[in-house]
Amino acid sequence: MSKEVRTEIAVIGGGAGGLMTTKKLAELGYDVALIDKAPTFGSGPSTRNEGWLHRGTVHSGVIKEPDRAMKIARRVMYGYEQIMSFAPEAVEDLTSTTYALFKDGELADATEERWKAVDVWFQAMQLQAFFRENPEISPDIVARAYKTKDKSLNFRLLYQKLLAISEKLGVQTLLNTEVIPEEEGRAMLVESDGSRRPLFADIFVFTTGLAARKIFGTMGYDMAVRFWKSHSVMIPRLSKNGFFFVDPLEASMMPHGKYSIACQSEDDFQIEEPTFEVVPHMAHQVFEALVRMVPEAEQYEDNYHANACVKPDIIKGPNSPRSVDIELHEPMPNYFVAFPGKVTESPYMADTVVKTIFDRKSDSRISQRPGDIIFGDETAK
Ligand SMILES: Cc1cc2nc3c(=O)[nH]c(=O)nc-3n(C[C@H](O)[C@H](O)[C@H](O)COP(=O)(O)OP(=O)(O)OC[C@H]3O[C@@H](n4cnc5c(N)ncnc54)[C@H](O)[C@@H]3O)c2cc1C
Known part of the structure; x- marks a missing residue:
């Protein structure tokens, strides 16, 4: 069996949402791995759209x-x-x-x-x-x-720049590798030849778009x-x-x-x-x-x-109209699922993910603001 992968934050799904989130997390100094099951990044709706x-x-x-x-x-x-x-x-x-x-x-x-x-x-x-x-x-x-x-x-050029900067900042990238959630802190990596190895991370961010329902459905969570x-x-x-x-x-x-x-x-x-x-x-x-x-x-x-x-x-309720809004869910502890709505909304989605992760994992060398100590932080809830 090949070696396990360890990282602080695993971003799963390298479409617009995952690439944008990875770059922003890496810029904040987190140790990040970006993993996609396809042979290329952006293989789904992120490049099949109107640009x-x-x-x-x-x-x-x-x-x-x-x-x-x-x-x-x-x-x-x-x-x-x-x-x-x-x-x-x-x-x-x-x-x-x-x-x-x-x-x-x-x-x-x-x-x-x-x-x-x-x-x-x-x-x-x-x-x-x-x-x-x-x-x-x-x-x-x-x-x-x-x-x-x-x-x-040309969204492809945007993705190239996001990927290049992320890799310069030390992000590990894995293609042809499917991620299957298991439990808090641990998921399974399944490579295209069927070989498996564990992935350990403090936080998992699934920007897996169309696959999110199935991934978490098999874990017993209905993503609606x-x-x-x-x-x-x-x-x-x-x-x-x-x-x-x-x-x-x-x-x-x-x-x-x-x-x-x-x-x-x-x-x-x-x-x-x-x-x-x-x-x-x-x-x-x-x-x-x-x-x-x-x-x-x-x-x-x-x-x-x-x-x-x-x-x-x-689905937000009976007869809810089709949404193009961003979504952020936490179906399992420290497993986040994020949808950007549009490529154009991916910076807003990524910033929302970054703020949420920062509240979970903020650097103790940076002082807390007095208001956060008294009132807690809304984005962490
Ligand atoms: C017809 C159409 C036109 C559009 N036009 C525009 C437009 O012009 N402008 C605009 O801003 N937005 C547009 N959009 C919206 C935009 O395309 C999407 O919001 C965006 O691509 C979603 O990106 P994403 O990263 O969430 O998902 P995706 O692009 O779906 O990426 C998900 C990635 O996750 C990977 N993955 C899935 N499961 C796993 C797993 N278990 N392990 C590892 N990897 C996995 C997939 O291989 C894929 O690479 C359009 C959408 C459609 C349908």
């Missing part, structure tokens, strides 16, 4: 309940600012602009109010000027157009996770800029070098088990929405590339 660094613009309008919409918009903006200052080189195209579009003028009015309330940056455009700059967009369905600061990002499938379609790049409708059934199209990725704001449907199998007629609905926005895309009717992706969310 859109959100800035609260779409979430402010698309989420129906105002308080929830504005809470998520704020967290997304927090993440946007951190990612932009950490990895500006990951922005795909500095010369492109991203526009928010509306078919429904009333939705535009309501969304503008929310943008103002949470400080989402936007600039209303005269439609004539918008169509002069973007003649490929169909005038039939655009009632309003706004410039935004949303960006297309649902799965939602949605599709994107890829076509050769047809526009200089990026566009997204806030209206639920219309398209977005974000540019990534030689190609563009199109989605619909709301095409998710609930599934029992997470698979990335494409459902052709659902992917075609996304393509049809794209053609309503960019009629020229019709030439790719027979050869667009469809991609399916799955989002997990936690």
Whole structure:
């Protein structure tokens, strides 16, 4: 049997959430191991998505309940600012602009109010000027157009930078290695050839996304996770800029070098088990929405590339709407499970994890604040 692994904190799952959390924990001086069962980091939803660094613009309008919409918009903006200052080189195209579009003028009015309330940056455009700059967009369905600061990002480059910095700080990384929880302080590592060895850690952070329900289900904990499938379609790049409708059934199209990725704001449907199998007629609905926005895309009717992706969310109660919020749970002592909601929210999620771990393991050489001694620390509860 190969050697056991010992670390202070084990981060399990090297998608956006795990990579961001690992880097932040390593920067605080913790001894960290990052472990993924796949042969590469970011193999799941973290690279199968639209590569859109959100800035609260779409979430402010698309989420129906105002308080929830504005809470998520704020967290997304927090993440946007951190990612932009950490990895500006990951922005795909500095010369492109991203526009928010509306078919429904009333939705535009309501969304503008929310943008103002949470400080989402936007600039209303005269439609004539918008169509002069973007003649490929169909005038039939655009009632309003706004410039935004949303960006297309090469998430792969972001992950590379997070990984490189983590490794420089001494993080051990293991690929092709599945982690199975066992008891407080000890889990099992199962390598792709079936060999097993123990993993000892003070704290385990599972950022295992779609796998979390199964992992903790086998330990007797119901994570109440649902799965939602949605599709994107890829076509050769047809526009200089990026566009997204806030209206639920219309398209977005974000540019990534030689190609563009199109989605619909709301095409998710609930599934029992997470698979990335494409459902052709659902992917075609996304393509049809794209053609309503960019009629020229019709030439790719027979050869667009469809991609399916799955989002997990936690059931909050009967009829709870699909959430894109972050989640942090502790199903077993010192075993945390964290979901970022969006890649753009991963800094907020990672900061929440870091604060929680700091409260458990704070360095006794740093004085406690008088208020913490008297009142305890909220984040530790
Ligand atoms: C269609 C779609 C489009 C999206 N578009 C965007 C977008 O444009 N912008 C944005 O900000 N967000 C977007 N998102 C959301 C975003 O992709 C996810 O929030 C994010 O990728 C989740 O990251 P994660 O680290 O939690 O999980 P994942 O990416 O699922 O990573 C989990 C990792 O855990 C590993 N793992 C699982 N089980 C184990 C185990 N037992 N042992 C070891 N390793 C394990 C897996 O191999 C995997 O690498 C989109 C999501 C979907 C579905």
